[in-house]
Amino acid sequence: MWLILHSCLLLSCNYISVALTAISGTCKLQGHFKLNGMYQDADFIIGGLFEVQYLKAFGGLSFKTEPKLPHCELFYMTSFQQAQTMVFAINEINNNPSLLPNITLGYQIYDNCLRLGVAFRGATALVSGTEETISDLNCKGPPPVIGIIGDPGSTHSIAISSVLGLFRMPMISYYATCSCLSDRKKYPSFFRTIPSDAFQVRAMIQILSHFGWTWVGLLYSDDDYGINAAQSFHQNVQQFGGCVAFSEILPNDNNHKEIERIVGVIQGATANVVVVFSTSSYLMPVIDEMLLKNVTGRQWIASEAWATSPVLLAQRFKSVLGGTLGIAIRRGEIQGLGNFLLSIRPDNNSQNNMVRIFWENVFGCHFDTEGREGTEICSGQEDLSNTDTPYTDISELRASYNVYKAVYALAHALHGLMKCEEGSGPFIGNSCADKTNLKPWQLVHYLQKVNFTTGFGDHVTFDKNGDALAIYDVLNWQPSADGSVVVRTVGVVDEGAETGKVLTLNEEAIYWNFETNKPQRSVCSESCPPGTRRATRKGLPVCCFDCLPCADGEISNTTDATECIACPTDFWSNPVKDHCIPKEVEFLSYGDPLGISLTTVALLGTCFCALVIVIFAHYRKSPVVRSNNSELSFLLLLSLKLCFLCVLLFIGQPQLWTCQLRHAVFGISFVLCISSILVKTMVVIAVFKSSRPEGKGAMKWFGAAQQRCTVLVLTALQVVICAIWLSTASPTPHKNSKYIRSIIVYECAIGSVAGFSMLLGYIGLLAAVSFLLAFLARNLPDNFNEAKFITFSMLIFCAVWISFVPAYVSSPGKYAVAVEIFAILASSFGLLVAIFAPKCYIIILHPERNTKKAIMGRATQKK
Template sequence: MDVSNLRPEYNVYKAVYALAHALDNLHRCEPGTGPFPGRSCATLHTLEPWQNIQFSTSFGDEVSFDKNGNVLPIYDIMNWKWRPNGQINIQNIGDVKISMVKEDLAIYDRKIFWNFESKKPPQSVCSENCPAGTRMARQRGQPVCCFDCILCSEGTISNSTDSTECSMCPEDFWSSPGRDQCVPKKTEFLSYHEPLGICLTTASLLGAFICAVVLGIFTYYRSTPLVRANNSEMSFLLLVSLKLCFLCSLLFIGRPRLWTCQLRHAAFGISFVLCVSCILVKTMVVLAVFKASKPGGGATLKWFGALQQRVTVFALTCIQAVICIIWLVTASPTPHKNTAYHNDKIVFECVVGSSACFILLLSYIGFLAFLSFMLAFLARNLPDNFNEAKLITFSMLIFCAVWVAFVPAYVNSPGKYADAVEVFAILASSFGLLVALFGPKCYIILLRPERNTKKNILNQNINKQTRSLTH
């Protein structure tokens, strides 16, 4: 039978077993191997309280004695339970076990009988427990047990009930909607996987592909009068630089890295200066050829030969390269985790490092573009074989308009949208130059080949010159 529920009987049971264990240990002890001083054994005539005994009952209870010989108690926690017939049943719902090293308290909640209508334990406070994600705020003028549960503010959490305060999340984490745990902050940058990034990437690759197609067309028809009359070498170099302009926009898409931050503006600046330099040289050659066609102007062409054109483009591009090198050496652009735009997001962006170098880079491109525009505008009414000046004027007008609009849009765009604005400006200006400069020529080469003859071009020149002299 389960004698553990019979308290007096159980004590007698433990007393008998304590005596039995003591006698057994006494009987088994051999002189010289005992547990007492001098390795002696106890005797019935010299027993002392400190000569302790310790054993476990078959019910798992430990029986031991303190230094005074008193047994270490086990307290039962009892519960009075009403039976349907009106009688009272005393039930053990827990115990307190005291040993030499610790005290164990065990309560079995499911066995407890609460003598209330709800059959639930009474409320010890006037407010419910505050769940995780909230903190306790004491109600003014009320007892200490009365409080309100206030949701933790953004960026703070409480992960236990009845918290008195909320704790801050680490720097790269933010509170969950329930304010009960810290979760990693969302990251934001112009990604290849989002619709905006996909559109810009597609436009960039499309522009580079069109440049390659146009370059193939001009290479195939390089011996035709139209291609030869429009400075074919500079046209080829211009198409290559436009292709680089399209491709450099890809450096602005994706998570910023140190090498992409350093390369993106350098590649952008050098590619566009190479492009605008080619346009500027083409414009200067148009003016020089027209001036050489007049009496006494033949000496002008010697300053605009093929070698001089290459040197001019190379020199103008080298100036931009020097600006980029100084920028990278003195204050290189670096990736940065910006948390100023959004509290719950980390915006990855490239810090330009030196605003002065960035402004100087853009200003140099703008200066060359404006100079090309002014020269092309002056040459816009030249005869037909030189009428590329009209196309250059229109293309430079588009180019300047795009980049003038870019500056305020870039300054007022936060995070990834600043990169998107810059990529859009690169693509818009590149497409403007590509379509304005090479669209009409490809139209004539592919769809109107009868106009791509030396006789037709010369006839148009004569007619244009005649009308020009008449006016």
């Protein structure tokens, strides 16, 4: 809109100026604004726009006559102090021999009356000048001012910068904070010595984050400042885990119903902290309504626009606004400013009427007696030191300090431009600016590179967007001894701090307006402790959540974790689910009660075998031993001993060699055992047949050599099976978490199911053949009753191993190993007891029956 307006004005001015030039040969100013201001001539003029008075009325509007000029009233002492600070800074620079030597600076300052129309007129007057005619036929030339300090309002700065930016006229605001002004494409020549709202929002979020206030309400004014600040707050608040409980626009027309509704929202909300981006004029009706309804107990966070507002510091607001935390632009100290403010005197220059208006407001006198009979006349020599006004108060120099820095920034930029040497300049062909015909865009270039430190110790520079370094004071509204409310500095927010600590607070100095004298909690949901995760409630902001415990095998080791982290493969979550611990490694160990029991039984079985061997060796010539094929008996006892001992390979932490040996030794030992029994069975049958006439030649096929060879061949087949299995898919140690996820079962992976099946199948085949042959020979005469014992032993063996398969498959972890060991021990004891117990019984307890006659006698009696 401003661009279109400016284009229309520019075209109109060009047309009029061309017409007038053709007639009179001069350019003539088409309008003149009556503005209150201050002026001082010099080599270079700096413009200024300040909010010194308030525009009360424009006067009557009519389409028949030209509108009357606006009438400004309500003089603001603080704003006039800011304007005088600009004058003081210029005088200080003129007296500084090291800054702009031999060059003097002047000023042209206008009052904007807090209205955009007046501010725009003032800016136009600063850029185009106030001379009635211009002799330059092209209506061109350097502008009357080299730059403008101001405007303080964001809305004003947006409008003015939109036009000044077309000509690259530098403008340095000391109070406009709208983050939209950081757009370099729209406002290429705008700078500011106050941080933008983007920095202000981050500073306020630093305070919220420090106290853990994640559930906050938001109020903002219905203007550029409030709307842009609220947008920035919404965009940044979630970065620290915060949420906005409610967001309300403060009306600018004192709509009572709307104000009542907003107070009702504040009263009904669960948020105990309210952030406000507004000026005091917007906020005051809401605070009045809260006082009327006795709505207290809220912690207010004030933006810089009202953090130091004297209007809201009234004692009647203490119950509502006491303890407010706010941020304010950096407070500074300016040496000599106090004496300068007291030294000003009015003069008769029409361009300096702002000083006369100030004098009349302070002392209640006037300089023009026309129409003011009976009013005291000002002498101009009244003593300002006896007055108590915000104008003379230099204890809280905030906006004035920013004005001071803005003037010095412009002076340093001009100084850099003036000391440029030809051939080393920054412009095309290493040229410098024309010092006699200064272009505004050239000064913008140097202003962008300004870098200096004030006498107060603050560093002044601008980033690529023209924004100053972000630094704020943290303020606290505290009651004083007389019952009034005073503002005290309790911390600082400095994004450029060398320590890296952005927020520094003196918490002991903070006053809390609550019975506990402690900061209130303001959260939608309490923080989730480690071991849980946040689960957002459907339809509510992310700050409203439930805390769900992490699943087994997952942890969260931080507060308010959004996701649980899965533990590494060999780790598991502890009971609290806040850190991972190594998984329990389970295997059948020698220290385990089950392992101890099985080891004991295996060793007992080995001892029994050894005992039987000793007995048989001692009575090897007795009929009982000799009649039962002593050589095969010893071989069988040896193989059973190996069966008992192979159990020890199944106990203990699996190693590669134990995994490879356990099944190989087990398989070979049992084949040796079963093949010995099979040969014994075949020998029994052959002996029986050889005792009959038709079978006298049967024994020639079952001599000692044939027996050994048969056992060797049958065992060799199992050795071959084991060799193939171990060479192709050898069993290896394996960490298995499939049975129980929280436990690592250390076991031997069989490697090849086919290999393991062939090993067991071959044993089962031999056992089945032995059982079948023994069963067929069960009715032989008593002197050949070995077949009965073999039948019984094979019955036990087959029953054990048939039941082993389902029990092994269904048993988890170490219990599968225990089942296999049990099967080995049970079958081994079955063979040992069924075959050798009857013989040992006769040898030890009934030696009278251990004779050939007794054995043959029983056979004769049987016949």
